[in-house]
Every structure is written in C-alpha cells, then in structure tokens.
Amino acid sequence: MTAQEKLSNRIEKNYHICVGLDTDINKIPKHLLASDDPIYEFNKGIIEATSFQAAAYKINLAFYESRGLEGLRSLEKTLEMIPRGILSIGDAKRGDIGNTSKMYAQSLFDHFSFDASTLHPYMGKDSLQPFLEFNEKLNFILVLTSNPGNSDFEKLSLSNGKFLYQEVLSKVHQWNENKNCGIVFGATNIEELKSNLSHIKNLPVLLPGVGAQGGSLEDVVKAFASYGSENYLINISRGLIYADSSENFAEVTAAKLEQLNKEIHQNKYTSD
C-alpha cells in the first residue's frame, strides 16, 4: 500500500490525528524504567492502544538518535509495531546536497521503511530530489513552522511581495510531479492558515502546534472544512502521549485520542 493510500484510507474514516512519538525517557511512566527497553515498551503500549483510530504516527528521530545505538534499537522495534496500514512519518527534517540527501532518503525509506519524511527546503530542489524520486512515499516539506523563530526567515517579505514561506509553498506545487509532496504548516496562527488554504489547495498538510504549543484543534478543523479540504494531519505529541503516568497510561492516551476524534467530527460538520 502506498503512503498516499494509507493517508487517504484513514482520512476517509475522519481520522486526522497524527500521534507524535517524541518519547523521552524522563517523561514516561516510572514503572516502565524497570524493563529492558523502556522507550520501546512505552511506544508499544501507546501504539497498541491508539492504532484503531490514529491517522498516522510521527517519530521524531532526535529523541532516538540522542540515545545512540540503544535509541536506534528502540526505534527499529517501535517501527515493527506500527500496523502496516497506518502512515509512519520519519520526522527528521533532512536536507543536504544530492549524494548526501540520497543517503538520508535510503536511511529513512529503505533502511527504516518509513512511509513519509519531513524535509528542510533551504537548499532547494536538488537537495530534496532523492526523496522526491520515491513515488510511493510522502515528503512533508517545511513551509511555515509553529515556533517563534518562524519570523526570522520564513516570514520575511520577498521583493516579489510574497513571504518566503509562500514562495516555498509555490515551489512545492512545482516539485509535486510524483504526487508525493506535502507540507508542514504550523497551526499556532489560525488566520495565517486560513489565508493560505487557497494556495495550499489539496496538498497533504501536516500541522504541528496544536496542544502544547497553543494552536486550537477546533479552529483548524473548521478552517479546513470551510475551505473544503480533508487532506490534513494534526500532529499531537506531548499533549497526547504523556496524558497519564500510571500503569494505565496507554488507555488514558487512547481515551484522549477518542475524545479528540469526537471533537474533530463535531467541528468538521458544523463549520461556519
């Protein structure tokens, strides 16, 4: 099944929440620390409890790389737990010259078998080309991020009147020949999202910033519903996976996900 099919299958069921596995050994329930691989045990619990209604899983590679070989072992085992029908996003924000980019693409797509990547646009098309050549994968290119520093460069005005991030968005449409591009667009400022939806069109959108970073789930869902697109994933990491620190952590996270899905359903069909 292609990444595109996995995504649309879940969206058809009104599942839009991407569960972010930013798993930090210092934040997981303490009882797991006694096991051989606490990170994996935590992820396994979360995945088993949430896979019936998660739209995707996003794995932030930094959290695994920072633990060296042990962390990569946890990552490999975690990936084996994700059901084949659900999109797995390797959130690595790569971007480098061609021969290096090729290595990164092989690492994410061939070695780890992720369905999707996240990519830095700064170095331009040839830096992303090796990723774009994987027809059956998805590449979420950073357009507008959800952090305060998005004003340093992303929101600079160009001489053509556009913001830099809007120029990146235009280029992503051009680069989408294999229908395997998506974008990352922060959900912290809803007006920015609304005013750009007509440029985003039907590109898959991965939205960070809801929850811990302050964006509103309701606003995002209503904005897409008003525009008439369903092609989006709302990533929630810390706000979802650390909902509880007892032995029932996974069930609490699953209940929270169910609640979020209800909110999405309600707001999807009551747009302004």
Next chain:
Amino acid sequence: MTAQEKLSNRIEKNYHICVGLDTDINKIPKHLLASDDPIYEFNKGIIEATSFQAAAYKINLAFYESRGLEGLRSLEKTLEMIPRGILSIGDAKRGDIGNTSKMYAQSLFDHFSFDASTLHPYMGKDSLQPFLEFNEKLNFILVLTSNPGNSDFEKLSLSNGKFLYQEVLSKVHQWNENKNCGIVFGATNIEELKSNLSHIKNLPVLLPGVGAQGGSLEDVVKAFASYGSENYLINISRGLIYADSSENFAEVTAAKLEQLNKEIHQNKYTSD
C-alpha cells in the same frame, strides 16, 4: 581544549583543509571489504595518515545513519580515532523546534562528543538555541550552499534589497554572543565569496564546493588572503579520500593533502 582553540591551533600552522569523511562502502578500496568493519578500517587509515596536517575532520552523518546500527558503530569507533586536538565536525544539518533541537544538540555534542555541528537556519533562532548554548563548541550555520538549488531560496531577493542568504549571515552575527557560530559558504562561485567577505568578517567559514563540485582552491585562498582573514576551512571529501583504491590508499590521500597544503601556502602569500 575548546572547539575554537582547536580550530585556531591548526590554522596558525596554515592548515585549512577539512577532510570530509563521506565514507561510502561502494567507493572504498575492495580489499577492506573482508574486514569486520570496512567503513571504520577505511576511516582509521585515512585519519592516521592525514592527522599530521589536517585542519579538521567533517563526518557526514547520512553516510553512517544509512547503515543503521552497524553504521553508528562505525561512526563511534571512527570518532575515537580522531586526535583530541583536531576539530571534529558532525555534519548533520539539523534544525528543529526547541525541545527537539535540544535532543539533537545532546546527540552530537554529548553523546558523540563532536566539536562542531552544521545547522539549517530556516526555522530561526530558537531552533538553533540549544546548540548555541554550548559555549565550547562551534556551529556552522548554512548561509550559501554549493549546490545548484541554492538559487531556489537562498538567492531570493528580499524586500530590503538583500539576498536571503545575506539576511541569514546578518542574523548569525547577532546570534554569535558566545563566539561559537560559524557559517557554511559554498566555494563554487568565487565572486559571491569575494563580495561577501566584508559581511562575513571574522566568522569561521566552512567552504564546501572545492574539488568534485568545481570550486578552485587557489581562488578561495587568494580571496581570504586579500581580505586579510585566515579563519576558514576548505572541505574536501570525495576528491581527497577516494584518491586511490589500492592498499596504499591512505598514503596516497596523505600525499594529496600535503600537495593541497603546499598550494594553500603558496597562494596565501602571493595574493593579488
């Protein structure tokens, strides 16, 4: 010894070549393939033969990550071979939101003990902040890269009349409070380098693009000499480490490095 001290110690000796360990299993001498860890054996040979006059070693993480756990093991063993007095650059081109960036910084600086990083500026200051807090490390921020795609965004004109990459350069000066910032500036177009040296000032510059990508060593050395700065590293990877595929590969690379250093010395003191 701090990263800054390591760099200046080598530059004082007129060593400016950064040996890029972009080690590809398909390109190393065939006789090494019989060993347990061919990548490590290759790197070990290169490092032992070149450390007497290398200015720095740059390790491109993609080449190791693409080999999974085995690759990371080769990386860790390689790092142990680099003499403590020589700058090691973890070329990973990271850049992510604060809590993730912190993980990447810990991975490169604490776990692997690299002296320096390379970073993507797109997401702005807070995405780099965790790296900038390591006072005794160096962070080479991408300003102008050496690939064709540098025209997609890096060379876009801003409404203030500057190119985007020049705005990034200005910001790097602002962010350099701990004197631990440097820049990556492609050496493929010498006129661009010359016309920006007065803005670069004394920031350490890591220059890709000489050799396989077409930039001229002579031009770069003369440009810095004319401007009166010595604070630069010329990275050469493929053009240096794959100079020979026999059992004498390391000695051939060392001889080539010696020749490059002679060229640098000649051109440094005969600038136009």
